[in-house]
Amino acid sequence: MKEYGCQLMAKNMSRVLMRRPGKSLLQADPATWHYNSLFDAKKAIQQYHEFAKLIEETGAEICWIEDQGDGLADAMFTRDASLITKAGAVPLRMGKPLRCAEPMLHKSSYEKLGIPVLGQLTGDAMIEGGDTIWLNENTLLVGIGFRSNEEGVKQLNELLNPHEITVLGFDMPYWAGKEACLHLMSVISPLTETAYLVHPPLIPARLWSLLEQSGIELIVAPADEFEASFGLNLNVLPTSPGQCIMIDGFLKTKKVMQDHGISVKTFEGDALCMACEGGPTCLTNPIYRG
Numbered sequence: 001m002k003e004y005g006c007q008l009m010a011k012n013m014s015r016v017l018m019r020r021p022g023k024s025l026l027q028a029d030p031a032t033w034h035y036n037s038l039f040d041a042k043k044a045i046q047q048y049h050e051f052a053k054l055i056e057e058t059g060a061e062i063c064w065i066e067d068q069g070d071g072l073a074d075a076m077f078t079r080d081a082s083l084i085t086k087a088g089a090v091p092l093r094m095g096k097p098l099r100c101a102e103p104m105l106h107k108s109s110y111e112k113l114g115i116p117v118l119g120q121l122t123g124d125a126m127i128e129g130g131d132t133i134w135l136n137e138n139t140l141l142v143g144i145g146f147r148s149n150e151e152g153v154k155q156l157n158e159l160l161n162p163h164e165i166t167v168l169g170f171d172m173p174y175w176a177g178k179e180a181c182l183h184l185m186s187v188i189s190p191l192t193e194t195a196y197l198v199h200p201p202l203i204p205a206r207l208w209s210l211l212e213q214s215g216i217e218l219i220v221a222p223a224d225e226f227e228a229s230f231g232l233n234l235n236v237l238p239t240s241p242g243q244c245i246m247i248d249g250f251l252k253t254k255k256v257m258q259d260h261g262i263s264v265k266t267f268e269g270d271a272l273c274m275a276c277e278g279g280p281t282c283l284t285n286p287i288y289r290g
């Protein structure tokens with residue numbers, strides 16, 4: 001029996017769900033998808049290739065979803081369309097209408113992998129995986145904004161409470177508006193289970209207090225690099241305790257992490273990440289950490 005279940009953020013990532021961009025990204029109209037002027041599909045695919053190599057080098061098993069030209073350009077951001085718990089996977093319901101078909105892609109992948117599907121969100125519920133952070137194995141934090149809502153938190157609680165998981169919702173700010181992508185993980189990246197890289201101005205005050213009370217060390221990412229990268233400087237993926245991957249070009253943010261004993265690998269991500277509003281955490285959905 002293959003392993004699954006991921007209720008922590010930074011333990012060794014040994015299995016991960018990813019989708020390599022291909023035809024769908026090449027055909028994507030940047031205006032439709034809200035990709036910015038840095039978007040260059042061919043370069044983005046090359047940058048993804050370099051990113052995937054870094055993941056392969058960690059030794060993690062990559063479970064691939066293939067892009068066979070279904071037009072789902074954002075589906076490379078596998079973090080968002082499902083949540084994996086020790087009890088099974090939950091296909092989510094996307095807040096961005098163009099992404100509504102993605103959870104079913106994940107569901108069929110999990111069925112093929114023999115991972116049970118715990119249940120589904122219905123009706124008006126919206127939750128995107130980028131809005132979720134495991135504070136600990138029994139507590140899931142959710143950012144409520146344009147992509148995730150209270151009904152989503154309610155339905156997740158109904159599905160997950162029987163498995164000793166409590167889901168807590170926190171209001172996210174407006175920031176750059178409805179079309180932009182601001183997830184909870186756009187402003188918080190757990191580097192270890194007890195140290196998070198953060199952008200304080202966009203963190204709900206009530207959540208900040210909870211993190212402090214929970215003994216989390218809050219490491220501030222340089223604000224100028226947050227602005228310059230559209231928030232992608234602090235989108236940092238822990239691959240094992242003390243080892244992370246981030247996009248290249250944000251030396252102050254990298255140094256802050258290194259000063260805290262974190263080893264950082266980088267890849268070029270302007271055409272892929274800064275253009276399409278998603279970084280290394282968004283491009284991966286860890287199926288198993290342990």
Ligand SMILES: NC(=O)NCCC[C@H](N)C(=O)O
Nearest residue numbers: 077130181183276277278282
């Ligand atoms: N978890 C993430 O932050 N995912 C990034 C998703 C970017 C994608 N273009 C979107 O707007 O949904």
